[in-house]
Structure formats: C-alpha cells, structure tokens
Amino acid sequence: MALEGLKQRIIGSMSLLKGKRVVDEETIKELSKQLRRALLEADFNVRQTKELTERIERRMMEEDPLPGVKLETHAMNMMYTELVRILGPPRDIRPRNETVLMVGLYGQGKTTTTAKIADWWRRKHGVKVAVIEADVHRPGAFQQLTQLLEGTNVEVYGEPDENDAKTIVRNGLKKFSSADVVIIDTAGRDSLDGDLKQELIDIANIANATERFLVIDAQVGQAAGPVAQTFHDLVGVTGTIITKLDGTARGGGALSAVATTGAPIVFVGEGERINDLEKFESDRFISRLLGMGDIKGLIDLAPEDMDEQEAMRLTQRLMSGRFTLTDMYAQMEMTSKIGTMDKLLSHLPDSMFGGMNNMSRGQKQQMQNNLDQYRVIMDSMTQEEKDEPVLLKSSRIRRIARGSGVEEKAVKDLLGHWNKSKKMMRGMKGNRKFRRQMQSMMDLDDNIGM
Numbered sequence: 001m002a003l004e005g006l007k008q009r010i011i012g013s014m015s016l017l018k019g020k021r022v023v024d025e026e027t028i029k030e031l032s033k034q035l036r037r038a039l040l041e042a043d044f045n046v047r048q049t050k051e052l053t054e055r056i057e058r059r060m061m062e063e064d065p066l067p068g069v070k071l072e073t074h075a076m077n078m079m080y081t082e083l084v085r086i087l088g089p090p091r092d093i094r095p096r097n098e099t100v101l102m103v104g105l106y107g108q109g110k111t112t113t114t115a116k117i118a119d120w121w122r123r124k125h126g127v128k129v130a131v132i133e134a135d136v137h138r139p140g141a142f143q144q145l146t147q148l149l150e151g152t153n154v155e156v157y158g159e160p161d162e163n164d165a166k167t168i169v170r171n172g173l174k175k176f177s178s179a180d181v182v183i184i185d186t187a188g189r190d191s192l193d194g195d196l197k198q199e200l201i202d203i204a205n206i207a208n209a210t211e212r213f214l215v216i217d218a219q220v221g222q223a224a225g226p227v228a229q230t231f232h233d234l235v236g237v238t239g240t241i242i243t244k245l246d247g248t249a250r251g252g253g254a255l256s257a258v259a260t261t262g263a264p265i266v267f268v269g270e271g272e273r274i275n276d277l278e279k280f281e282s283d284r285f286i287s288r289l290l291g292m293g294d295i296k297g298l299i300d301l302a303p304e305d306m307d308e309q310e311a312m313r314l315t316q317r318l319m320s321g322r323f324t325l326t327d328m329y330a331q332m333e334m335t336s337k338i339g340t341m342d343k344l345l346s347h348l349p350d351s352m353f354g355g356m357n358n359m360s361r362g363q364k365q366q367m368q369n370n371l372d373q374y375r376v377i378m379d380s381m382t383q384e385e386k387d388e389p390v391l392l393k394s395s396r397i398r399r400i401a402r403g404s405g406v407e408e409k410a411v412k413d414l415l416g417h418w419n420k421s422k423k424m425m426r427g428m429k430g431n432r433k434f435r436r437q438m439q440s441m442m443d444l445d446d447n448i449g450m
C-alpha cells in the first residue's frame with residue numbers, strides 16, 4: 001500500500017483518544033498537531049493540511065460521536081470525510097469516442113501509463129483501443145510501447161524514423177479512425193521550453209483530444225502543483241495520473257496539489273508492470289489509506305474470468321459463517337489469481353485477520369508458499385472431503401499425502417489452518433463492529449461508518 005507511513009502515523013495519532021469518553025481541548029490540539037505533522041511529512045499540500053486539521057479540531061469540539069461509537073472511530077471517520085473532500089469527487093470516463101493525449105515531464109511514466117490505460121480499457125470495457133507513439137525525442141520510444149503492449153490486443157502506431165511528431169499523429173489518427181479510443185503518448189519535457197511547448201500545442205490541436213491526461217510521478221512532492229498548473233495552461237489538463245505511488249512515502253504532494261488545478265485524479269500507477277494500474281476513486285483510496293479496507297477495489301483486482309458477482313458472492317459467503325474447505329480453496333484461488341497477497345491484503349480492513357496487513361514481507365511470502373502447497377494437497381481430496389473436512393481421519397490423510405506427494409504433517413497443517421480460518425470467520429461474524437464495517441464497505445456510497 002502506498003503511503004504506509006502516513007497510515008501508521010494517522011492511526012498512531014488517533015490512539016491519543018483511546019479509552020477517553022469525552023475530549024478535552026488539550027487532547028484535540030495535540031491530535032491536530034500530530035495529524036498535521038503526519039500529512040506534511042507525506043508532502044500533502046501545506047494550505048490544505050492546515051484547513052483539514054482546523055476543520056477536524058472544530059468538528060471534534062462541536063460534534064459528539066453517535067451512541068456506542070468510540071471517540072477514536074469518530075475521529076477516524078472525520079479524517080476520512082475530510083481527506084475525501086480534499087481529493088474531490090471521482091470522475092468516470094466512458095471509453096468511447098475518446099482521443100486521449102498523455103503529457104508530462106521526463107520520465108514520469110507517460111509511456112508505461114499509456115500502455116496500462118490502453119490495456120485496462122480493452123480488458124475492462126471490451127472496447128477497441130489503439131495507441132500512437134508520438135515521442136520523436138526519446139530513442140526507442142516506439143519499441144518500448146510495442147513491448148509493453150505485447151500479447152495484448154492493443155494496436156500500436158509509430159514511425160520510428162520520422163522526426164515530426166505532427167505527421168505521426170495525423171497518420172496514426174487516420175489509421176485508427178474506427179477505434180473506440182486512441183491514446184497518444186508524447187515526448188517528455190525537461191521543463192517547458194519554447195520548441196517543445198510549440199510541439200505539444202501543435203499535437204494537441206491536430207489530435208483535438210477529448211481528454212488531456214497529465215502524468216505525474218508521486219515523488220515530485222510539493223512541486224506537483226506548479227507542474228500541473230504549467231501543463232494546464234498549455235493544453236487544459238482534464239485528468240491527472242499519479243505514478244510510482246508504490247515507491248514513495250511522500251505521494252501526498254501529488255495527491256493533494258493536483259487537486260488544486262481542478263483536474264481530478266483518474267488513475268494511479270503502483271508498479272512497473274502493465275496491470276499495476278488502479279482506477280482512482282478518492283473514497284476508496286482514502287478508505288484503504290486509513291486501514292478501513294476497500295472491497296470494491298478488491299473486485300477490481302479480481303481477474304476477468306471471475307466476475308463481480310462471483311467475487312461478491314464469495315465475500316458474502318465468507319461472512320456467513322459457513323466455511324468449508326471448498327470455500328477456503330476458492331478464497332485461495334482468488335488470492336493466487338490476483339497475484340500477490342500484498343495487493344489483496346491492502347484492500348482488506350486492518351481489523352480483519354488480526355492485523356495481517358502489518359505482516360512483514362517475509363511473512364507474506366511464507367503465507368503465499370503455504371497457500372501454494374495447500375492447493376496441491378486439496379487437489380487430491382474428493383469433493384465430499386472438501387465439504388466436510390471433519391471426515392478427514394488418519395487413513396484418508398495418509399492417502400491424500402501420498403496422492404499429493406507431501407508429508408502427512410503438511411495435510412494436518414492444512415486442516416489446522418482451515419480450523420483456524422473457520423474460527424476467525426465465525427469470530428468476524430459475531431463481531432458487530434466488523435459486520436457494520438463490512439456492510440458499509442459493500443455499499444460505499446453510504447459512506448464508511450457514518
């Protein structure tokens with residue numbers, strides 16, 4: 001999860017309220033101070049940080065928590081709404097009849113993101129997407145884009161030997177006149193000087209793009225605001241993409257500063273691979289940032305051969321308290337299809353699985369390995385055994401171990417794991433607070449815990 005440090009510090013600040021029934025002014029001031037420090041350290045915009053903490057101070061003085069709601073939760077909910085407010089409402093783009101121009105400084109991730117978005121729209125919306133490589137300055141740009149999109153159904157247009165970007169854009173648009181979406185990757189700029197400025201304006205005019213996306217590296221920090229403003233003046237930025245949120249603790253600058261130009265964040269990049277892209281919705285993002293989880297995002301992560309309903313069904317079944325080995329298997333399969341535990345866990349609330357989110361990288365790897373082995377073992381079980389694991393007495397265990405080529409102990413470990421998971425699921429079912437949280441996550445429009 002991006003901004004892990006910020007999350008820990010916010011949660012840490014909230015612990016000032018632990019065990020308190022009523023708040024006193026001194027505590028509120030201290031809370032506000034700590035929150036301000038946490039946000040500034042993550043490079044959130046200074047003015048917005050000040051506004052946000054002042055609002056929290058005021059609201060903490062004026063608003064009483066609902067009956068039964070702990071002060072800590074009360075404050076956390078405020079933090080959630082205030083952060084969502086800063087980032088603004090989400091913007092949904094329907095990828096039809098769109099021409100998208102990608103702009104940004106050097107090395108921010110324009111080419112990578114061009115490929116990611118093209119593939120995203122093709123996969124998630126089933127539309128015909130094509131890309132044009134109009135960067136005539138970076139050697140190998142066309143090859144880079146082609147490689148990124150290898151194995152996808154996205155067509156790439158480029159003329160590696162042409163040094164006039166305008167010509168390439170004109171020819172490319174002609175070629176792709178029947179595509180639902182065309183994305184144009186442009187050359188990076190060091191700073192916006194004369195020639196390059198003109199080139200970008202020319203391309204923008206020829207493309208007559210319906211969207212102009214500014215790609216901005218999360219590490220840019222506080223400078224993100226001025227950068228965004230410069231490009232905005234030039235081409236009229238309609239959407240912002242923050243890249244490399246995986247690699248920095250200071251992404252707050254890009255997150256908060258770009259909102260000041262009024263061009264909402266539409267996607268965030270969280271890695272170098274083509275599917276390391278996330279659609280950005282401020283409520284979901286903040287929910288995860290604060291450790292409240294993001295079930296809808298989890299569904300986004302689910303692979304294409306698992307539809308939303310299936311993912312939702314599984315989640316609900318896990319909540320229902322009945323939990324067979326088959327359920328655990330489905331859960332594990334989903335996990336392994338999604339790829340790393342890391343990604344999955346970052347979408348679950350911290351309270352789930354007793355803070356598994358805070359496991360170390362090594363622990364997570366160990367868990368992934370266990371899951372892989374469990375899967376092999378379960379392939380040697382009958383359906384009946386998976387549905388009724390209590391049937392698994394020693395002779396069956398021996399058979400299964402032989403069938404899957406493992407020690408009997410491994411089979412017993414699996415059963416032990418199932419037992420524990422089952423208890424955990426039961427525990428969650430009985431936990432009213434958790435159920436509420438889960439329910440509100442499934443219907444985020446109602447606002448978390450509000």
Ligand SMILES: Nc1nc2c(ncn2[C@@H]2O[C@H](COP(=O)(O)OP(=O)(O)OP(=O)(O)O)[C@@H](O)[C@H]2O)c(=O)[nH]1
Nearest residue numbers: 106107108109110111112188243244269270271272
């Ligand atoms: N970790 C991480 N790396 C990224 C992300 N997006 C891009 N990169 C890497 O950042 C580097 C630059 O990415 P490019 O897509 O070439 O950037 P660009 O803006 O097209 O660069 P120029 O064309 O040279 O201006 C590459 O090594 C990418 O793999 C991201 O979200 N996370």
Ligand SMILES: [Mg+2]
Nearest residue numbers: 110111135138
């Ligand atoms: Mg590039």
